[in-house]
Amino acid sequence: MRFSRILLITPPYLHGSYGASFPLAGLGYIAQSLQDNGFEYSMLEMKLGYDVNKLVEKIRSYRPDLVG
Numbered sequence: 378m379r380f381s382r383i384l385l386i387t388p389p390y391l392h393g394s395y396g397a398s399f400p401l402a403g404l405g406y407i408a409q410s411l412q413d414n415g416f417e418y419s420m421l422e423m424k425l426g427y428d429v430n431k432l433v434e435k436i437r438s439y440r441p442d443l444v445g
Contacts, residue, residue: 383411383418384441386432390424407445
């Protein structure tokens with residue numbers, strides 16, 4: 378099975394200011410690699426205050442083949 382729709386998530390970090398309010402570089406590299414290879418992807422930055430309900434809503438609406 379080939380994955381075509383991928384949801385990338387930055388989990389919340391509850392201890393300190395790790396990552397501040399900008400995307401992690403590693404996740405950006407993954408996203409660019411996916412795009413370069415023809416994959417459709419979406420991202421959810423949970424560390425910006427999104428909760429588990431928003432994650433479930435995103436999964437239901439986007440319907441990814443893979444979550445990472």
